[in-house]
Amino acid sequence: MTRSSDISVHLLEHLRFWGIYSSNMDEVYRVHIANVSLIIYAKKNTLLDTNYRYFNIMLLAA
Structure with a gap:
């Protein structure tokens, strides 16, 4: 550059x-x-998996 x-x-x-x-x-x-x-994709998938597991727990508890 110089x-x-x-x-x-x-x-x-x-x-x-x-x-x-x-x-x-x-x-x-x-x-x-x-x-x-890749980081954004991984975080999004982790969040979706967590929400899906929580939803299944709520359905099984009902």
């Missing part, structure tokens, strides 16, 4: 750097979003 203000670095080198940088950031975001989605 080399971006250096005039002696060719435009092709700038483009190559930004291409690699954007590809890496894209991969990071995909991995993080996938992890967050």
